[in-house]
Amino acid sequence: MSTTHTHERPPQLSGAPAPPPRRRGARRQKLVPGILLAVALAYVLVLLLGPLAGIIYNAFKSGVSVVGQTFTQPDVLHAFYLTFVIMLVTVVVNTVFGVIVALTLARDRFPGKRLVSALVDLPLAVSPVIVGLMAVLLFGRGGWFEPFFAARGIQIIFALPSMILVTIFISIPFVIREVVPVLQELGQEEEQAAWTLGASRTQTFFRVTLPNIRWGLLYGIALSAARAIGEVGAVLIVSGAIQGQTETATLLILRSFDQFQDQQGYIVALTLAAFSILLLIGIETFKRKRTREAR
Amino acid sequence: MADTAIQIQRPGGRPRFRPATAAGRWSLRGVALLYLALFILLPVAAILQRGFGTGLDNLTGALSSFGAWNAIKLTLIMAVLTAVINGGFGTLLAYVLVRFRFPGRSLLSTVVDLPFAIPTLVAGVMLVALYGPSSVVGGWLGRHGIQIAFAPPGILLALLFVTLPLVVRSVQPVLLELDPAEEEAARVLGASQWTTFRKVVFPALRPAITAGSLQALARALGEFGAVVIVSGNIPNKTLTAPVLISQLINPTSYGASGGPDQAAAVSALLFGLAFVIVLVTEKISSRGSGWLKT
Numbered sequence: 001m002s003t004t005h006t007h008e009r010p011p012q013l014s015g016a017p018a019p020p021p022r023r024r025g026a027r028r029q030k031l032v033p034g035i036l037l038a039v040a041l042a043y044v045l046v047l048l049l050g051p052l053a054g055i056i057y058n059a060f061k062s063g064v065s066v067v068g069q070t071f072t073q074p075d076v077l078h079a080f081y082l083t084f085v086i087m088l089v090t091v092v093v094n095t096v097f098g099v100i101v102a103l104t105l106a107r108d109r110f111p112g113k114r115l116v117s118a119l120v121d122l123p124l125a126v127s128p129v130i131v132g133l134m135a136v137l138l139f140g141r142g143g144w145f146e147p148f149f150a151a152r153g154i155q156i157i158f159a160l161p162s163m164i165l166v167t168i169f170i171s172i173p174f175v176i177r178e179v180v181p182v183l184q185e186l187g188q189e190e191e192q193a194a195w196t197l198g199a200s201r202t203q204t205f206f207r208v209t210l211p212n213i214r215w216g217l218l219y220g221i222a223l224s225a226a227r228a229i230g231e232v233g234a235v236l237i238v239s240g241a242i243q244g245q246t247e248t249a250t251l252l253i254l255r256s257f258d259q260f261q262d263q264q265g266y267i268v269a270l271t272l273a274a275f276s277i278l279l280l281i282g283i284e285t286f287k288r289k290r291t292r293e294a295r
Numbered sequence: 296m297a298d299t300a301i302q303i304q305r306p307g308g309r310p311r312f313r314p315a316t317a318a319g320r321w322s323l324r325g326v327a328l329l330y331l332a333l334f335i336l337l338p339v340a341a342i343l344q345r346g347f348g349t350g351l352d353n354l355t356g357a358l359s360s361f362g363a364w365n366a367i368k369l370t371l372i373m374a375v376l377t378a379v380i381n382g383g384f385g386t387l388l389a390y391v392l393v394r395f396r397f398p399g400r401s402l403l404s405t406v407v408d409l410p411f412a413i414p415t416l417v418a419g420v421m422l423v424a425l426y427g428p429s430s431v432v433g434g435w436l437g438r439h440g441i442q443i444a445f446a447p448p449g450i451l452l453a454l455l456f457v458t459l460p461l462v463v464r465s466v467q468p469v470l471l472e473l474d475p476a477e478e479e480a481a482r483v484l485g486a487s488q489w490t491t492f493r494k495v496v497f498p499a500l501r502p503a504i505t506a507g508s509l510q511a512l513a514r515a516l517g518e519f520g521a522v523v524i525v526s527g528n529i530p531n532k533t534l535t536a537p538v539l540i541s542q543l544i545n546p547t548s549y550g551a552s553g554g555p556d557q558a559a560a561v562s563a564l565l566f567g568l569a570f571v572i573v574l575v576t577e578k579i580s581s582r583g584s585g586w587l588k589t
């Protein structure tokens with residue numbers, strides 16, 4: 001990581017960049033960074049901050065009482081509850097198995113490892129809609145596993161199990177991608193020391209490895225949670241979006257706009273956005289600590 | 296049985312410590328591979344079998360009917376534009392965040408990550424809230440003949456929104472590693488700022504920019520949530536391939552004709568593209584920083 005040779009700089013070069021020997025004046029020196037900064041900020045304003053202001057304005061346009069009414073509707077409450085359950089199960093499954101996969105990818109050697117690591121990235125590139133279709137092809141009518149579950153009376157499609165399955169698929173990469181680099185930076189010296197001193201594998205993991213990767217892990221968990229809450233395409237296809245039953249918060253937003261209940265859609269969307277921003281603050285904190293950890 | 300460590304002498308290498316039980320190592324590896332096989336390989340096999348399995352006739356037949364080809368063309372154009380535009384602005388933002396010191400820099404860095412946290416559907420709702428025909432900004436633009444929401448520019452904005460952090464976060468770490476002394480040297484030797492960027496900074500960043508843009512491309516090809524509200528889903532005009540797939544599977548909710556077979560055909564095509572992009576990205580990023588290298 002660190003550069004091996006140090007640069008001996010002439011003293012006049014430290015601080016501001018040296019004026020070039022050409023005829024360009026000092027004003028141009030300040031002008032170019034200023035313009036670049038202004039363009040970058042304008043892009044962020046048009047693309048991210050402006051729309052954020054737009055949604056806040058629209059949600060509160062017809063007064064705070066409408067906001068209160070929205071949150072007393074059983075359908076809305078159920079949608080948030082469902083989103084929370086799906087997020088919770090997804091995060092737990094992907095944390096446990098994500099750490100195992102990360103350990104395997106960072107520590108183990110086996111043929112085809114590069115292919116496996118490409119496989120881990122696949123859910124980031126595959127359209128969520130296609131993920132939904134995959135679940136339908138596996139568990140839906142005429143699907144590979146449909147006879148097995150139908151014979152046992154277990155409903156997968158148009159029910160919670162398939163919604164959880166697709167959300168797990170979509171958020172698989174986050175924990176793995178954040179933990180693997182930390183494990184690689186960390187090396188194995190500390191773990192080897194623990195083993196040599198007689199600690200078991202489990203003890204070594206919980207006392208040495210886990211504390212060392214915790215910020216990277218939390219960062220990955222926060223990203224998975226954000227993705228699980230926001231998932232819409234895959235869940236729409238497998239759930240059937242039955243109002244009050246398999247309708248998550250995002251599906252409720254979709255229905256609100258379909259049925260011209262824009263106000264309700266804006267309010268639920270803003271609630272999700274507010275929660276995401278809280279999560280984002282967590283993500284930023286974990287990322288900063290992880291960056292320090294990796295060094 | 297107690298886990299003790301034994302020392303394995305490797306030819307030409309440092310002595311490595313390994314836990315004595317090979318069974319332990321195999322069970323860990325087995326769980327990891329089984330999890331990936333069940334959750335990723337199996338679904339992928341299903342889509343390939345259904346999409347290509349019924350023959351290429353089905354694929355070409357599906358593509359020529361119900362505006363599928365128009366939807367794929369629109370999706371491709373929008374995704375390529377997204378990758379190029381965010382390749383540029385993402386690099387600019389990374390450069391500004393790393394090289395410049397200004398008040399609010401860490402806030403800007405947080406705001407850039409906003410699309411990672413905000414649900415994509417909410418991103419679409421946000422864009423309609425600002426640029427929709429009934430809003431102040433959208434209404435003003437509409438009176439000047441510029442339609443954003445429910446038109447291709449809206450789709451583009453939505454895709455730019457959700458993919459912005461991908462390029463920034465790909466370029467930023469490389470830029471941090473890059474020694475500013477190289478740039479200073481170029482400047483001292485008389486190169487203009489633009490020449491310095493083009494000849495010194497850009498070549499070092501190129502793999503990261505390409506990898507980030509490819510990630511944005513793959514993401515944009517498959518994006519559903521952000522697009523579905525903004526685009527208006529007018530067949531042959533603003534209907535993208537992912538939205539078309541969803542309409543084909545759930546015909547009752549939207550009203551397009553077709554079925555899972557047609558959906559699987561379009562999906563198999565999109566999936567093939569995504570898979571190629573992942574493999575290329577993996578190749579580029581392993582040449583550069585090398586995470587997950589064997």
